[in-house]
Amino acid sequence: MKDILGGNNYRFGVETFLLMYLNQYQFVLGSDLDSYAQANEVFTEDNPCNIYFVLRRPKVTVDPNPIKIDGNKANLNFIIHNKDEVGMVNVGFEFQQAQSELEFRTEYPYNLFTLSDKNGVLLGARPSTLIDSIQLKDNIDVPFLDYEVLYIGQAYGINGKRTALDRLSTHETVQKIYTHSLTQYPDSDIWILLTNFSQQSMLFSAPNDLIKTKKEDSQIEIEKEKHFFNNNGISLTEKQRINFTEAALIKYFQPKYNKEFKNSFPSAKHKSYSECYDLDIKALTIELDTSENTRRIFTENTERTHRHMKMFEFNSDADRISFMKVFG
Numbered sequence: 001m002k003d004i005l006g007g008n009n010y011r012f013g014v015e016t017f018l019l020m021y022l023n024q025y026q027f028v029l030g031s032d033l034d035s036y037a038q039a040n041e042v043f044t045e046d047n048p049c050n051i052y053f054v055l056r057r058p059k060v061t062v063d064p065n066p067i068k069i070d071g072n073k074a075n076l077n078f079i080i081h082n083k084d085e086v087g088m089v090n091v092g093f094e095f096q097q098a099q100s101e102l103e104f105r106t107e108y109p110y111n112l113f114t115l116s117d118k119n120g121v122l123l124g125a126r127p128s129t130l131i132d133s134i135q136l137k138d139n140i141d142v143p144f145l146d147y148e149v150l151y152i153g154q155a156y157g158i159n160g161k162r163t164a165l166d167r168l169s170t171h172e173t174v175q176k177i178y179t180h181s182l183t184q185y186p187d188s189d190i191w192i193l194l195t196n197f198s199q200q201s202m203l204f205s206a207p208n209d210l211i212k213t214k215k216e217d218s219q220i221e222i223e224k225e226k227h228f229f230n231n232n233g234i235s236l237t238e239k240q241r242i243n244f245t246e247a248a249l250i251k252y253f254q255p256k257y258n259k260e261f262k263n264s265f266p267s268a269k270h271k272s273y274s275e276c277y278d279l280d281i282k283a284l285t286i287e288l289d290t291s292e293n294t295r296r297i298f299t300e301n302t303e304r305t306h307r308h309m310k311m312f313e314f315n316s317d318a319d320r321i322s323f324m325k326v327f328g
Contacts, residue, residue: 011319013211014221015204017283020245023198030190037165049155050242053193054177055147058082060128061110072098074115078127081187082144095122132294146296146304150177151257154246197245201233236275244273248286252310254301266314276314283323285311
């Protein structure tokens with residue numbers, strides 16, 4: 001323990017810290033957000049969407065030129081619209097249940113297509129969504145199909161409403177991003193990553209013979225432990241959890257369209273997550289694991305990866321144990 005802590009001259013031997021981890025998520029094409037909000041089956045009152053990411057990546061359309069059809073098999077091309085390198089991906093489909101030769105249909109802007117037999121539609125899909133499917137992921141590994149994070153916001157509704165998916169498409173900043181994208185990045189689509197972050201509370205307690213605390217500080221430790229065990233962890237309001245999770249994510253990713261929190265997190269002066277300081281929480285770690293999805297997320301300030309993780313300390317006093325040093 002001495003080697004891990006690097007000394008024993010700390011004020012406290014008991015510290016609490018938080019892990020906010022990605023519990024559930026859904027990528028939604030921006031143009032489909034309203035219909036998704038109406039038919040939402042992923043998020044519930046008990047498991048609400050509380051943070052959203054606005055993302056950008058190249059458009060994917062289907063080549064409208066005649067495709068190769070052989071009975072119940074069809075081969076068509078997906079076009080990846082990247083300003084520096086337009087790509088073409090050939091995709092094959094086979095429908096064992098087809099009752100006749102397949103028929104292919106698509107219309108401008110070629111972001112939706114159907115394959116049908118005489119009885120009706122067998123497949124109707126967006127190329128931009130289908131290209132990320134499990135069936136195709138092993139064959140299509142294109143780095144520029146990763147998602148760039150442009151903006152991060154909280155989906156906390158008016159008057160405490162716990163979800164606000166129906167309001168996102170009219171959000172002022174989201175509308176601004178749409179407008180800029182249309183004029184500056186016409187070959188790109190805007191996507192929304194809807195997320196739910198959950199809290200894991202942790203208590204660190206060093207052996208009494210390692211760190212000797214003063215009498216007045218021992219009482220603070222007792223109160224901290226009492227709060228932890230009486231509340232089954234660290235008790236925070238939902239609004240506070242959303243506030244500091246959003247702030248930490250913005251600080252980490254540094255998205256282009258966010259202004260607040262880029263250089264001000266963490267700060268004891270910021271009222272939106274003051275409860276963390278009131279409870280003397282030592283550190284916060286954010287973790288995003290989207291490895292179930294084919295594509296990665298990134299900004300200019302982060303790498304392209306499926307797993308993003310970052311720790312922030314609310315208190316950096318030299319006489320307090322630094323979890324960044326212990327676990328870094």
